Amino acid sequence: MNIDKDTIKKIVTLYGSTFIGVGLGFAISVFNTRVLGKEAFGDFKFIETVFRFLASLVSVGIFISITRMLAIAKSKIYTHRLIGFFVIALAIAGAIGVILLLIFSFVEPIWFSGNLGHIFRQYSFLIFAILGSIALREILKGLNKIYTLSVLNAVPAILYLVIAYSFNLKNPLHLEDILLLFYGLQLLFLIVIIIKLKPKFDIKKSLVKDVIHENNTNGKPIYYGSLAGVATAHIVGFSLSYYIDNTQVGFFTLAMTVCSPLIMIPSVLGTVLFKKFANFDYIPKKVIIFSILATVLALIVFYVFIERVFLLFYSEDFTPAIDISKILIFGFLLHGFGDLINRFLGANGKGKLLRNSAFVVGIVNVLGYTILVKYFGVTGAIVTKIFASATYLFMMYYYYTKFIKKNKYV
Template sequence: MIKTVYSFRKNIKDRAFAQTSYLLISTVLGIILGVISTSLLTRVLGKEQYGNYALIFNIFSFCQIIFSFGVFHSISRLVAITNDPKKVRGYYLAGCFLVLLLFVIMSIALIFYAYFSKSIAKSNLTGILLISIPLSWVYLLTNLNESFLQGDNKINLLSMSRFLPKVYFTLTLAIVYFCSLRADLISMILINYFTFILAYAYIFIKTKPTKSNFKRRLLEIFSATKRFGFDIYFGALVASGSGSLSGILISQFGVNNIEVGYYTLATFLSSPLTLVPNIIATVQFKSFSKSNKISRNLTLTMLGISLSLFIAIVLSAKFVILLVFGKDFINAIDILKYLSIGYVLYGIGDYYNRFLLAKGKGKELRNASFYVGITLLIANVAFIKLFGGQGAAIARIVSGLMYTFVILYYYKRETNT
């Protein structure tokens, strides 16, 4: 009997290790593809149009946060605590339905923004933004897939949902660049959309959603959103929303969108620092919901990998940017170094955030996100006015310190440690 229990526990640990390794490897490959695709994209569009592309991307990323209303956090939690496969598949179909409803609301808001935004008018991007709206539901579907697959511990599918769009986009960009095909800003935006649609069609088929008890699944999601999902959303709206505003504020205070491109490029290269803690916590999410605290060894592993990656990024920043993106983007180097510090702090905060989310601590996460968001918003406005893109990176460090401090406080209070 003891041997059987030991064998079972060993298999669970081995499975978690395999899932972590799989997700980490696919993420690393995704980053490599992302570097290649971004390099090709900057060459196809040039730094000015790439800046415009980055601004459009920042706008939709901001909307991705605003128009979730806590629904996807609720689905993640509901899926994590159920062992009924049919019920899980029902939550996915209900989630897809809610994606469409939220998309309608988001589209109306974006149409108003396209016509009345000074930064959009200044950049002559009104028409491009309007053309981009009809397929922008993929951003909300990304939210659903990330939350649902994490909650259901479908790590292989989660890896595929992140990896496949990068594969398709990189291959398409390579064809465009090396065959010297004509491509403008809107064609690149639409191509990016279709790579996500193709990948997510595969995820939809593999998930096998069911309409059984559809109304009941919807009501359960609404109930969970009311209990804790909206609390998490409100906090994320302030915290993550303030972060997504960085690129928009750089455009607002700047002469053009070139520096938005620098900042977005630096964000892309430094964001892997948040991925390692997130990957580890994502694999452990379902077990977090049943654990009293996070194991010390797991935390030490996360910190060791994160700090090693931070050192590697800082030391190689100049070499990578000059080699891959060219001297036109040399101004992104200092922004990258500052952002790397901020993202290490955010990664640590996200790691403990996942534990609290698995425990359904919506109010605590709301409060933490509110403190962080207000800090980031104030720092963004103050520093971006003075230092542009570098100011946004400094603001990320300030808010990262706040995030780590507050989330650790709530974690220790929850675990009595």
């Protein structure tokens, strides 16, 4: 596989914006922890967990299906109609998400100690920002609009830091202010980018049939797998809140934020090459070698600087997240390599294989984040994350080897 100059530019651009986005995410977490303190920051992360969990429930695989259809679309008019279908699906899924949030808002004070029901009711509409951002990143991947994806990774975060910092100088920001400003900006950018994609809403019956067929054969199996793999990963926020408190949710999710750069290296390559992967029978060796070398280098840098950087930016109240990060990082390393293979299999329409692997990972998540967290607290959550990531990589590699062996004889 020869990688042309345009692809190299897109890889460099997305890597640059992704790492800028990671740096901005780090800066945002520093700002939010200092403004909110450990208790309110934990509440903020618990709210995010609920929003993201419900967002993962309502898509039913449609966005994944549209992503692959965009990657192989042959005409511009068909592409723009697919984007129109995406907008309609997003509106319906978001409305369902709002209803689920309203229901949860009355349950939360009974099951959890945060007493945050009024916030879920008042800001339920922000699920459009979370669901839309996740879905739009998939759509842009299918369209191979890497530069737009790069803007989405960085610009909303920059604006949030500038605006939030300016406001906080005059009047201290509270949990609700940060929630509205952070996700309100994402919602604004979501709307602007969708408009620029020029969706067409004269949806033909043939297109609807195409989407339904793709969803039944590829998108829905991946969705079921996502419920098992991705959605169950959010259980840790619920279990830590239920068995301990939201402060521990804050520590654990902060550690995940600190560790997240290691997952980006192979994952970004998979995103940029997604469209090309649809026409290849294997992942090129140069892609795998680059991913391994870059990830090992990043791991070394992480261990050299993690403690001093953390203590430089965060208050001492959040130091428990350091020890969590030093172990949790291995889970992110394993997951990143799994994501690279996932992108390849997804581009080749192997949704059922991704679903099957996610079911196995989901079982690990459910058992670990309930039983282990109950008896071992945060330590149980760390062990679960690492074991689940190792299981994910093993399953991806297993199905990948089966795929390439089969294609040798096709």
